[in-house]
Amino acid sequence: MPKTSSRLLALLSLLQTHRDWSGDALAERLDVTVRTVRRDIDRLRELGYPIHTAKGPAGGYRLGAGAQLPPLLFDDGQAVALALALQTAAADGSVGEDASRAVATLRQVMPTRLRHRVDALQVTAVHPAGTHTATTADPQLLLALGEIIRAREELRFDYQRAAGTSAPPRRAQPHHLLTWRGKWYLLAWDLDREEWRTFRADRISVRTPNGPRFTPRPLPNDDVSAFITGRFRGTDGTTADWPCRGEAILHLSAHAVAPFTPDGIVEELGPNRCRVILGSWSWTGLAATLGRYDTEFDDVSPPQLATAFALLAERYARAAQANTSTS
Structure with missing residues (x-):
């Protein structure tokens, strides 16, 4: 017994x-x-x-459910998943303080083997306007990356491209884990390309053993959130995932356009003019998105976007003509 x-x-x-x-x-x-x-x-x-x-x-x-919360029982996997969720929530201003206290409480009752692993996982949640975080990554992988970051060891890994093909083995100095639009990313200094890069965590396969220890280099502006927001939404691309990116000048104020453009960049040009930079999965999809603002626009670029506008105009004209002939 x-x-x-x-x-x-x-x-x-x-x-x-x-x-x-x-x-x-x-x-x-x-x-x-x-x-x-x-x-x-x-x-x-x-x-x-x-x-x-x-x-x-x-x-x-x-x-049953009681009026008071009794001690809870979690296995190792549940404890890690809970700590991971609480760390992500702690970066959210709406519940950050309560989540931070919950992490501290959970940590006190964790066995040492789990406490050390969870301590190594430091999370930055970057929330663009109008979005919610819904992460989908292997907690064990995130813990492994967190341990490597804390140990300041070079990361050796395989990386799967967006098309599903594998790239040659990579080497990087990992700096931070973060979430952006529901996905986990690793921010690291790419040793082969000699530049800061972001890698989708769900496309990373860690190789062992790790590389040598390193002294972390300073991040530009020393602000993870600002750097990532600029990288994903800067002038070099609306987000890292959009295959098509274009821009146009709208005959509306930036103040009027910004609340309806959580996925893009709005640049004020005058009282009734602003530049909008957006991304989409297709050029016609991007053209349709710009059309939703219901205003005049010009200076459309690149040429593929202008071509998509012409294609949509022909489609809309045919639809209007068909509707007129049947009425």
Whole structure:
């Protein structure tokens, strides 16, 4: 028979699966008697867990929601995922203070092996206007990258291009992990290209062993958020993911356009003129997006965007003509 403490944890883990358990089923799973199960249930209740009893020949138990939050049981994977989510939330101004306190509380009860790994994971969440973060990356990969960043060791990795093809092995000095528009990125100094680069975390496959230790070089302006925002939304591209980027001058004020342009750049040119830089998956899609502002515009570039406007104009004209002929 397992020790009482281990058995209580095992019992609590079973009860947290959100189902009714009979006393016989619990006794069988724990390899104890039904009487022992009843005693253990009473011990958990004394610790503050609201365990409800169901009537019946064999009886039954369910872990309910209590008025107070009792101690919680997480396995290693759940603890890491929770710490990761809380670190991301801590960078959000709306719940940042509460999330930071929650990280500190969780850290206090973590085993040492997990505490060191979570401490190595420092997250910067960069939230463009009008977006929400919904990260999709392997927590183990993020922890590994966090450890390499903290150790200040060169990262050796394989990187999958957007088209799905693999690039030659890469070498970089990792600087920071961050989120942008729901994706995780690694900010690093690319040793082969000798420039700052951002890499999609879900396309990284870490090679072992790591490279030698290095002294981190200063980031331009020493501001991760400002640097990434400028890199993804600067004049060299609206975002790193858009294959088509173009611009036009709208006959509207920047103040009027900016609230409706969370994915682009708005440059004020005068009381009723502003330059808009946008990205899209296609040139016709970009042309349609610019058309939504319902105003005159000029100085369209590049030529592919102007061609897309002509194509859309022909389509719209045919649609209007067809509608007129049938009415």
